[in-house]
Amino acid sequence: xxxxxxxxxxxxxxxxxxxxxxxxxxxxxxxxxxxxxxxxxxxxxxxxxxxxxxxxxxxxxxxxxxxxxxxxxxxxxxxxxxxxxxxxxxxxxxxxxxxxxxxxxxxxxxxxxx
Amino acid sequence: xxxxxxxxxxxxxxxxxxxxxxxxxxxxxxxxxxxxxxxxxxxxxxxxxxxxxxxxxxxxxxxxxxxxxxxxxxxxxxxxxxxxxxxxxxxxxxxxxxxxxxxxxxxxxxxxxxxx
Numbered sequence: 468x469x470x471x472x473x474x475x476x477x478x479x480x481x482x483x484x485x486x487x488x489x490x491x492x493x494x495x496x497x498x499x500x501x502x503x504x505x506x507x508x509x510x511x512x513x514x515x516x517x518x519x520x521x522x523x524x525x526x527x528x529x530x531x532x533x534x535x536x537x538x539x540x541x542x543x544x545x546x547x548x549x550x551x552x553x554x555x556x557x558x559x560x561x562x563x564x565x566x567x568x569x570x571x572x573x574x575x576x577x578x579x580x581x
Numbered sequence: 582x583x584x585x586x587x588x589x590x591x592x593x594x595x596x597x598x599x600x601x602x603x604x605x606x607x608x609x610x611x612x613x614x615x616x617x618x619x620x621x622x623x624x625x626x627x628x629x630x631x632x633x634x635x636x637x638x639x640x641x642x643x644x645x646x647x648x649x650x651x652x653x654x655x656x657x658x659x660x661x662x663x664x665x666x667x668x669x670x671x672x673x674x675x676x677x678x679x680x681x682x683x684x685x686x687x688x689x690x691x692x693x694x695x696x697x
Contacts (some may be wrong), residue, residue, distance in 0.1 A: 502687075509688070511687075515684060523684055557624050573695060574623055575624050
């Protein structure tokens with residue numbers, strides 16, 4: 468158990484809908500990262516927050532957004548969902564902003580868009 | 582453009598023997614490297630890491646070697662056990678150099694099967 472929690476574990480929805488994925492980092496970790504794992508693309512970095520502020524952005528679509536709240540939990544919002552958004556979404560946390568800080572991953576949320 | 586490459590999608594090893602998983606990278610700004618292990622339906626689990634100032638790091642049965650000139654790293658597992666059967670991901674970041682952001686760039690993974 469990494470100490471990172473994600474809810475829900477599974478999510479099934481329809482195209483055009485909007486969903487919110489939630490992540491709670493390990494106790495004491497200030498940084499939260501979101502990754503997407505699809506079958507053909509592997510693990511792709513989406514976005515990072517550090518102590519409430521956006522720190523880095525990767526291959527995140529404009530239809531996707533995230534935020535980190537004062538209690539350090541984070542939410543990833545996915546809107547206008549398309550079939551291709553079906554994937555595993557992982558959250559990771561680390562103590563500091565990055566660099567030599569190891570990232571610890573949650574169990575993931577499996578999103579299925581029908 | 583894949584900056585971290587794991588060219589072997591799968592590897593089978595007998596129990597008790599050495600498993601060697603390889604990883605190549607192209608971005609010379611990467612300065613911190615990690616190996617993660619992943620079981621189906623679970624998140625990646627951190628195994629071992631190495632900073633670019635070192636060429637070897639050891640933790641129990643796991644050793645990571647870094648060859649900066651060749652932009653190559655490898656993970657050695659000795660002795661291999663059936664419980665090691667999983668997908669292994671190599672990852673890299675360029676955070677310490679300040680030239681990149683702190684996200685991890687992952688390879689596509691190598692599925693290790695340890696045969697009893």
